[in-house]
Amino acid sequence: MSYSPPTQFTQANVTCKANVYFDGKVVSHSLVLADGSRKTLGLIFPGEFKFNTAAAERMEIIAGHCRVRLAGQGDWRDYPAGSSFEVSGNSSFEIAVDEGIAEYICSFL
Amino acid sequence: MSYSPPTQFTQANVTCKANVYFDGKVVSHSLVLADGSRKTLGLIFPGEFKFNTAAAERMEIIAGHCRVRLAGQGDWRDYPAGSSFEVSGNSSFEIAVDEGIAEYICSFL
Numbered sequence: 661m662s663y664s665p666p667t668q669f670t671q672a673n674v675t676c677k678a679n680v681y682f683d684g685k686v687v688s689h690s691l692v693l694a695d696g697s698r699k700t701l702g703l704i705f706p707g708e709f710k711f712n713t714a715a716a717e718r719m720e721i722i723a724g725h726c727r728v729r730l731a732g733q734g735d736w737r738d739y740p741a742g743s744s745f746e747v748s749g750n751s752s753f754e755i756a757v758d759e760g761i762a763e764y765i766c767s768f769l
Numbered sequence: 770m771s772y773s774p775p776t777q778f779t780q781a782n783v784t785c786k787a788n789v790y791f792d793g794k795v796v797s798h799s800l801v802l803a804d805g806s807r808k809t810l811g812l813i814f815p816g817e818f819k820f821n822t823a824a825a826e827r828m829e830i831i832a833g834h835c836r837v838r839l840a841g842q843g844d845w846r847d848y849p850a851g852s853s854f855e856v857s858g859n860s861s862f863e864i865a866v867d868e869g870i871a872e873y874i875c876s877f878l
Contacts, residue, residue: 677831701783
């Protein structure tokens with residue numbers, strides 16, 4: 661049975677001010693769930709971006725399409741809506757959107 | 770004492786999929802609070818946009834700066850961060866951002 665990401669989070673504390681990266685090419689809103697877990701819901705506009713990680717992260721792509729290259733990984737891999745990838749802590753990843761808008765749920769592990 | 774908009778909402782149900790308007794020039798995430806009230810947290814990129822309303826809305830600008838012209842109102846008015854305006858139901862408003870990114874909390878009244 662294929663995995664499908666959540667469509668909503670319940671009982672979350674939501675920060676009103678968005679996180680804005682790369683002059684708005686990547687934007688997100690931060691949530692803290694009732695169990696204390698932290699998430700962001702984000703949008704990535706066309707471009708190529710590099711992010712560093714502190715905690716490990718799971719990125720679930722919920723709309724659109726992107727390419728990802730993890731630190732130390734030679735090739736780019738495609739991640740369409742419905743797919744996900746994990747990034748270890750204290751690492752980095754490159755993420756690129758070629759057209760349209762990709763949307764993601766980021767879970768801090 | 771001047772009014773300052775909320776910095777977070779607690780115990781909200783948050784829809785993961787963003788609302789995307791005008792090819793991503795306006796994007797938002799939808800929340801339903803514990804009391805059933807509906808909000809969106811949004812970002813407006815440079816441009817001029819027209820929105821229709823079903824329910825009446827209160828728009829609180831929490832970052833950046835925008836100009837607004839309500840339906841039937843001749844002139845544009847400036848709304849910097851910390852200001853707000855209301856739009857009656859079954860009406861419309863034009864909203865414009867000249868530079869940077871404006872962010873808002875929309876409350877459906």
